[in-house]
Amino acid sequence: MGQTWGFLTNHALVLIYVVRHHDSTVREISAGVGVTDRATLAILRELDAEGIVHRHRDGRRNTYSVDFDRLAAYRRHGTVALTPRVFVDGLIGTLLAISNYHGNGTGKVDPATLDSGALEPRLGRWGFFTNHALLLLSIALDHTNTVREMAAALGLTERAVVVILNQLEDEGIIVRRRMGRRNEYEINFTGVRRFQRWSPGEWKLPPELIDVAVKGLRALSGEAGSERRQR
Numbered sequence: 001m002g003q004t005w006g007f008l009t010n011h012a013l014v015l016i017y018v019v020r021h022h023d024s025t026v027r028e029i030s031a032g033v034g035v036t037d038r039a040t041l042a043i044l045r046e047l048d049a050e051g052i053v054h055r056h057r058d059g060r061r062n063t064y065s066v067d068f069d070r071l072a073a074y075r076r077h078g079t080v081a082l083t084p085r086v087f088v089d090g091l092i093g094t095l096l097a098i099s100n101y102h103g104n105g106t107g108k109v110d111p112a113t114l115d116s117g118a119l120e121p122r123l124g125r126w127g128f129f130t131n132h133a134l135l136l137l138s139i140a141l142d143h144t145n146t147v148r149e150m151a152a153a154l155g156l157t158e159r160a161v162v163v164i165l166n167q168l169e170d171e172g173i174i175v176r177r178r179m180g181r182r183n184e185y186e187i188n189f190t191g192v193r194r195f196q197r198w199s200p201g202e203w204k205l206p207p208e209l210i211d212v213a214v215k216g217l218r219a220l221s222g223e224a225g226s227e228r229r230q231r
Helices: 010-020 026-033 037-049 068-073 085-097 131-141 147-154 158-170 189-194 207-230
Strands: 053-058 061-066 074-076 122-124 174-179 182-187
Touching: 010 026, 010 037, 010 061, 026 037, 037 053, 068 074, 068 085, 085 207, 131 147, 131 158, 131 182, 131 207, 147 158, 158 174, 182 189, 182 207, 189 207
Parallel strands: 074 122
Antiparallel strands: 053 061, 174 182
16 A cells, blocks of 8 residues: 655645645646545635635636735644744745745735744644644654653544554654663654655645755754753
């Protein structure tokens, strides 16, 4: 069976695609991100209902614009602690910088003005990061956590966490080390960068987003390690 998991949810892939291709059809988006037309339309409707993506009719086609402030404030319920402000701001700022978004006719938005920490978190039932990505963030924040602690942080069963850890290890994305009676996990940032399913469809995710995600994980790992050494 082929690999069926990745780091970005279909919501995230659709969002990124329409930011880069604001006049795409549903069929083009579907082919690009590798989901069905029906699923693509349902995701666009959810993003529209949340006020994150707005659809506009331009002749016989739809065009899309993104409210980056609403995007920066959005988190899946239960994941706020695993998606730190600095990580989210880096990704969204890069997405804004590589887009053709021009706001409401007031000129291009400056990515430096985005500050998710100044926004009230808006919680929803879906998110932009898969459980594999959230587990990587959990490891970056504290590589000494047990499987039980990871499961509690992600809201998953311990068995599900073990499966994900094994998949990440098989792909060379994490390295497991035995430390006495417990395991510790280290992220292989080269493995993260080289992962083949950042975008499962015909379209390849912009490399700038992969770069900032890897840099963000590396920064979180360094900051968390520094805090542990100071205790």
